[in-house]
Amino acid sequence: MSREPREVVLTVNGRRYSARAEPRTTLADFLRDSLGLTGTHLGCEHGVCGACTVLMDGRSVRACLLFAVQAEGHELTTVEGLAPEDGQLSSLQQAFHEKHALQCGFCTPGFLLSAAELLDLKPHPTEDEVRAWLSGNLCRCTGYQNIVDAVLLASSRREEGAR
Amino acid sequence: MSTRMFGEPVPRTEDTRFLTGRGRYTADFEPGAAHAAFARSDLPHARILSIDTEGAKAVDGVLGVFTYQDLEGQLAERLPVLVPSDALIAPHTQYALAKDEVCYAGEVIAMVVARDRPTAEDALERIRVEYEPLTAAVSLAGAAKGEPLAHLDMADNVAGAITEEAGDVAAVFATAPHVFEWELRMERSASMPLEGRAVVARYDELEDRLLLHDATQAPTGVRFGLAMLFGMEIERVHVVAPDVGGGFGVKVIQFYPEEVMVPWAARRLRTPVKWVEDRREHFIGSNQERGQIHHVRVAAGVDGRILALEDRFEHDTGAYCSYGLILPIITAAQLPGPYKLANYRYEMRSIFTNTVPTSPYRGAGRPHAAFVMERVIEHLAGELGLDSLEVRRRNFVQPDEFPYHVGVTFQDGGPTVYDSGDYPRGLARLLDQLDLEATRAEIERGRADGRLLGLGFGAYVEGTGIGPYEGASVSIGPDGLVSVGTAHGTQGQAHETVFAQIVADELGVPMDRVRVTTGDTRRLGFGVGTYASRTAVVGGNAVLRAASEVKRQAAAVAARVMEVAPEDLVFEDGAVHVAGAPDRSIPLGRLAMASNPTRYAFGVDAEEGARLSQLAYAGGDRPLPEGSKPGLAAVEYYSPSAGVFGFGFHAAVVDVDPDTGFVRVLRYVVHHDCGRIINPMVVEGQIHGGVAQGIGGALYERIAYSPDGQILNASFMDFLMVTGAEMPRIELVHTETPSPSNPLGIKGVGEAGTIPVSAAIANALSDALGVPVDRMPMMPEDVLELLRTAPG
Incomplete structure (x- = not known):
């Protein structure tokens, strides 16, 4: 080749x-x-x-x-x-910040994009659905709990039916 | 009034760059650099008969291929022992590139440098190594008996040995009402940060300067070591640990061969060289931990009090022992945990095997210690027909017994002395959160339905915040920005935030006016490193000292400018004012300018400096008063005389699937005490992550070696790290027992979450299965095997 x-x-x-x-x-x-x-x-x-x-x-x-x-x-x-503009954070990024969903930050980009896709496909997932969806991303720092909470927070801030 | 930052769940200042893809990890530097790749031994133990690099050298784009023959001077010697010890009998470390003998599969033999990584790997395939295979010592139990030998030049496999005794163990055993004996094993695991190791070196020939970006936990050690190995003036070598994608211990070792060879190549080839470890390399070439076998004898009274405990244990140090004997020393010193062992004796032997070398992994010898001790408590309670929680309480060090002397040597070489604690209160808090009676009743109901449910506890005491020292530089710029610099790095522990909290409080400035840079020897030359849950404690107290000194300087200048006594000044909102007169205030930036009586005044604020200068001359004084320095800047160090001891209790409820052996953790409850808390949000995050690593280590993660010395699961497809789908929601409660040993009253937290997890899970599984679980981890196949032997 x-x-x-x-x-x-x-x-x-x-x-x-x-x-x-x-x-x-x-x-x-x-x-x-x-x-x-x-x-x-x-x-x-x-x-x-x-x-x-x-x-x-x-x-x-x-x-x-x-x-x-x-x-x-x-x-x-x-x-x-992901951020709407320079100097701003998307609602998901903001939720990660507020919920302390990142530590070393290395896995964070992958989690953000996986979670963004999830919320796009299913704006209001359950906790179990978030955990299952994100099981394709490994994090060695956070124990996942705050990541899951951040995704649920971002979800809760979405207007019903919004994509 | 400024809000006090210490103790508040302040959101992290470092988050934005990570969330927007602007983190700066080692692999992101020097995008045009040449890449190194390493040829590694295929065999766990062999003589190298020949290495043919001609084919590799002929590959287009290759800049150089190097073997041991290319090394000279100190670099041709074994790499240094990081933590020497008199008890280290055979201080074998590896060579930067293997010389004659390889002692583990993965040991570095040759280096290729090429224009990019794919080209370097193309060349690697053309390196021919001829070996004479040797028998490999793989299992710890076998190696401990000296069969076969892991190193050709040794008569046995003992790297080092220590025996210590507190009290008179033999006398107690001779008369004790009960004597029991158990064997407990923990197998090998690994830190597995998501970012592997990485090194980027740039050598500037004109300036004779070497700059290394290194995903390390200890940049200062790397800096001093490289200067020594290369014969360079220390001021011409700098090491930066930029954003580091997790460490957990594996990145604290100096030196890994790659860490020496990459800067060596950058100097030799006069071009920037980069090496970014891939995951397979990480499995076979980065340090691991955990393998130990314990043989415990316990003498007990009828009431469950432990009268004496003797532990003979072997520690698997792998092929080399660059970290000396620290791991088994930690195990031995921390084994008693929260319990009073008036008569305690250990005999430790650190054993070479032909496996990847070991060094600390989060917990560092303590998960094994807690596992052994907590299994002893459960065994004892079972043998004597007592409630294990009551056995724990009867053996606790009591709140009025601090400082408490354990009676054996701590990892820093001093005595092991617990500074403070309240174990009965901690256990009570845990049981409240758990709701013990309701939980037990629920388990009984589940069992009546045929489910295999179990409840288990784990306790630990963790020595944290050890010396020798850390330092910090704090300065105030002309714009009032406060710069904080440390030499010790960070790997996600939020040091940028917690150090800023300390400084914000001390200087009365808003958080967003504080900038923290960690892990950069250009900012501070001296420091030790981020390990042993020590950085917030030792580094944090150094930061406090430096900020206090800057405050003193600023007060002296303000006193001169405002013609008041320094004691009358208040620091608030980034300015200084006289108490009771907040309208008369001077911003810190202006004070920084005033403190520097320069001849040339740049800008309005600087005129204050010039004015003070003139005033001084007019009065016949010096522009810089005796004993003062220009600028508001200080470097201070904090050196603790001993560690500080956090503690906690964990409870796990597990549900075992009898068909698959899969264990689901239904509840995980944590009590934790790390003294005063700087940032509860950060502390909880550390505990969450620690528990996840603990649960992974207890139920999913094991480095599986074949009998012939190859790792069978050297990928994320086969080494199963815990994911969010397996993790239970962690229930966390705190107590705060301040440390009397440092001004902030704090203790470390980094490793705490991991330490008692294997103990708690093993106890829960023992409860669920009705058979003792005396080895960890417990994968589904191990659980099924135990189920087959279970009674009934």
Whole structure:
């Protein structure tokens, strides 16, 4: 297989990017090294820990298990794109802050994106549903309780029926 | 009036950057750097006959391939022992790159540096190592008997041994009404922070300066060590631990080979070099902990009082012992927990095996100690037909017995002395929250329905806040911003927030006017490190001292400017005013300018400095009064004479599925006491995380070695870390027994949550299954095995 770099054109956080990537370059490495978006973290590089979770066309994917070339033409959201504006926090980010849902912060981007997807699909989940949904993300610091509470808080602040 | 910050659940100041993807972890620095990758031993024990690197060197994009042959001087010696001890018989540490013999699968043999990581890994595949395989000592029980040998140059596998005795154990055993004997085992686990280790080195040849970004818990040690190993002037070496994605102990070791080789390569190749550990490397190349076997004898009275306890135990130190004997020493010193053991003897042996080396993992020798002691209590209660809670109460150190001397040596080399505590009150608080009678009744009802339910308790005392010292720099800038700098780093414990709380209170400034930078030797050269639940205690008291000194300086300047006595001044809202006259106030920033009698006044505020200078000359005085310095800035250190001892009690209710062996934790109740609390929100977060690691360690996480020395579960697919779906909601209650030993009255909390979890879960499982659970962890297959042996 050719190792020749190819042009990858994609949209990240509403901005169009074009950069070259070897076919074997993962989406995570591409985001971090080629686009400078280092908020996406790598915890295992085999698809278990969820730290590298990003949204592709609104659905969560593991950036360590996709090649950059597979994201060609798609729309991605990373942690850098969650806040409505610079200097502001999204309601989910704000809830994480208030509930002390992060400690070292390394897993946080993945949790935020997984939780954002959950609240998008199901604005008012139960605690058990939150725990089950987030079981694809590992955190070694918080014991999960405050993360779960933060997601429930963000959910409770959503207007009924809001997406 | 300013609100006091100490004791309040102040939201964290560091959160915003983490929430928006702007954290700065080691891997984020030097995006264009060359990458290192390491060839590691495939075998747990072997002689290296030859290493062929020619193929690797020929790969396009490779900048260098290095083996032991490339090392010179001190770097060609074994890496230093971090914590030396006279009892260390065989202080074997590893070489930066393996020399002749490899002693665990994963040991670093060669380094490749290439333009990027994939290229470096391509080259790794072309390195050929020829081995002569040797038999490997894998099991602790076998290695303890000296069969086979883990190191070619040794006659047995004993790295070190210590025996200590308080009282007269033999005499008590000779006359005691009851003597019992049990064996207890804990297996190997690992810290597993979500961020692995990482090192980025930049060497500036023109300036002869080395800057290392390192995901370490101890940047100062790395700095001094590198200066020594490279023969560099200390001021030309700096180490920064930026945002670190969790540590839990595994990142406190200096040196890991990669930590030395990456900066070595940056100097040799004159280019920035980066190494970011992958998860498999972390499993086979980063330190682990926990493996111990205890043989306990207990002499007891008919009332359940422990008259004497003797513990002979083996500690698995892995292939090397860079951390000396600290882990088993901690186990031995903390084994008595909250109980009075007037006659206590231990014989500890630290044993080499051909496995990944060990060093502290959250709890650091204490989870084993609590497990052993709490199982002893339950066994004893069972043998004597007593309620185990009553046995605990009868053996407690009482509130009026502090300071309490345990009678054996603490990890810092001094005596183990508990500074304060109130164990009966702590246990009572736990039982209130649990609602003991209702819980027992509910368990009985469940059992009547055929469910395997159990209730278990665990207790611990944790020595925290040990020396030798920590320092802090505090200064006030011309804009009134207060800068706080420490050399010891942070890995998520909210030090930026809690240090700011301390400073905000002392200087009377709002939280958002305080900036804390941790883990940067450019800010402060001296410090020790973040481990042993010590940073809030030792670092926090250093921060208080530095802030107090800056306050004294500011008061002296204000007194001169305002022509009042320093004692009459009040610090509030970022300014200083005379008591009773808040309208006459001077902002701290202006005082900082006034304190610096510069010749050139930049801006209106600075004119005060120039004016003071002129006034001084006019009066025939010095612009800087004798004994004062320009600026409002101080560096202070705090060095405790002994540790401070937190304590707590845990209760677990478990539900065992008899078909699958899966254990569900239905309730988990925690009582916790870490003295005065700086930030209850942060303390609760530390406990939550600690308990989760404890539950993971008790029920899911075990480093599984094959008999031939390979880790069988070296990935997150096979090493199952606890997730939010398994975790119960933790019920947490506090008491606050202040420490009399430091000005803030605080004790450490970082490891507390983890320590008694295996004990509580083992006791709950014993209760549920009706058979003693004397080894941990208990995975479903272990539970099923026990169920097969259970009576009835």
